[in-house]
Amino acid sequence: MPAVTITRSSVQKLPPLPKGTAKHRVFDNKLVGFIAEQRRSTVTFYFRYKDARGRQHEVRLGRLGDVTVDQARKRAEQLKAEVSLGGDPVAEKAKLKAVPTVEEFARERYLPHVHERQRSAQNVDGYLRLRILPAIGKKALDEVTQADVAEMRRKFQAEGLANGTVNRHLATLRAMFNQALKWGLYEGKNPGSSPGMLRETHRDRYLSPAETQGLFRALAADPDETAASVLMLLVVTGARRGEALKAKWENVDFDRCILTVPRSKSGRTRHVPLSPMAMAILQRQFAKRAIHQDNQYVFPSARRSGKPVEGVRGAWIRAKKAAGLPEDLRVHDLRHSFASALANVGTPLNEIGTVLGHTQLSTTQRYAHHSPQRLIDTATTALRAWNLLPEAKNAEAVEVDAVQEDARDAA
Incomplete structure (x- = not known):
């Protein structure tokens, strides 16, 4: 393997390959690792180097005609500098090729x-x-x-x-x-980390106390007792429809008043607290269990053995009509109504989120405006700290004012 200075002139003067020889390599005597490989029809340039572990690698620089001798040499010089600084061109190329689509x-x-x-x-x-x-x-x-x-x-x-x-x-x-x-499949940034989320207008439809009472009366009178019971449970727990439909008796803890959802929407186990009304609904279902002894579901299907009730659509449509509720009211709005009711009585948002099984406070934040008095009281705390609130009259002053007002009324 001779060593010469690889130039355009020396490459052009390479003698023909001997018969029976497939290739012939020439090593540059000035740039270590720069190689010209002669074959029958072309000359191809390479750069050879050793990585940090002493393993030998070669990088193909291109064929004569696609690149010039000077271009190939310049690229070999760049690679040599990269290797000197700790780089590994072959490994980098392999890493890029390994990145999946x-x-x-x-x-x-x-x-x-x-x-x-x-x-x-x-x-x-x-x-x-x-x-x-x-x-x-x-x-x-x-x-x-x-x-x-x-x-x-x-x-x-x-x-x-x-x-x-x-x-x-x-x-x-x-x-x-x-x-x-x-998983380390590529290096770089997440191109979707700030994707420019669009503004969403949440549909706010909440049942009033009167509407909720009307709905309960309609459900109590519905001929499909099982489907109606599912809807009642959704009203008083804020649970998701699928969580109620797929509930099994093994998930109900009557002593602790808890319904366990083994796998919620987030993929995690969550626990639904059961109020006395929710407990009454489940106890009523439990009393019917003798009819469906082979069914493990709290709300069993009447048509399919061992399966949960198929759905609640029919009972929902009938109950809405009987209670005079809007046709576009959705079953999921019962969950929003439950959260709204909690917010209206001043329940902290973190507690509402826990009851509903939210994993992010931002999801619960939409109900914040349903507790304005609590927020007003919170804002007033700062004024109290700064002594900016009007001073309340003392008890004696209040009593004097009351006496004077009574005297004016008598006059």
């Missing part, structure tokens, strides 16, 4: 992970399959930029998606990239 990661790792841990996995699957993957699925994880996310958001809006729906897509994207970073 968004679609590969989503289908092979992220979705299986979500299906194991989240009850909302079907929603995540839909967000990815229908819109996110068609938009950025072919890009490697480290190729997706904030501009890509912004463009995707604009596209979703142009399709007419509601702001809330767009935000669910963006939240899914953010969570997916966070998981990829956690």
Whole structure:
């Protein structure tokens, strides 16, 4: 393996390869590691180096014609400097090649992970399959930029998606990239960390005390006692519909007045506190258990052995009509009404969040405006600390004022 200075002239003067020889290598005598490899039809340039562990690697610089001799030498010099500073060009290239595309990661790792841990996995699957993957699925994880996310958001809006729906897509994207970073699948930032969430207008529909009482009367008279009992339990606990429908007797603790939800919406176990009214509803269901001895569900199906009741739609429609409630009132509004009632009597937001099973205080914050007097009292605390409140009259002054007022009335 001869060592010469690799130049355009020396490469052009390379003798033909001997018969039976596939290749011939020339090593540069000035730049250690710079190689010209001669084959029958072309010359290819390489750079050879050793990594920090002493392992030998080669980087292909290009073929003569695609690159010039000077370009190849300049690139070899750059790589040599990189290696001298602790770099490993081959390892870096391998690392880049190992980064999966968004679609590969989503289908092979992220979705299986979500299906194991989240009850909302079907929603995540839909967000990815229908819109996110068609938009950025072919890009490697480290190729997706904030501009890509912004463009995707604009596209979703142009399709007419509601702001809330767009935000669910963006939240899914953010969570997916966070998981990829956690697993060390690429280096960089999460392009969806600040996706530009759109303003959502929450639908605020809460039952008044009179409406709640009317609904209870209508449910008590409904022919479908099981479905009506489910709805009653939702009214008095603020539980989610699925949590009630899937409740099993093993989850009910009559002594501690607790209904345990093994896997809530967040994927965690949560405990629903049971008021006396909720306990009465469950005890009434328990009294009927002899009829469905083979059914473990609190609200058993009358048609399918061992299964929970199919749903509450019929009873809900009938009860709304009988109670004179709006047609667009949703079953989920019962949960909002329960939270609103708690807020109206001054229950702290953190306690409301605990009862409802919220994992973030921001979710409960929407009910803050339902307790204005409590917030006013809190704001007044600062004035009291600064002695800016008007001084209350002492008891004697109040009594004198009362006597004088009585005298004026008598006159």
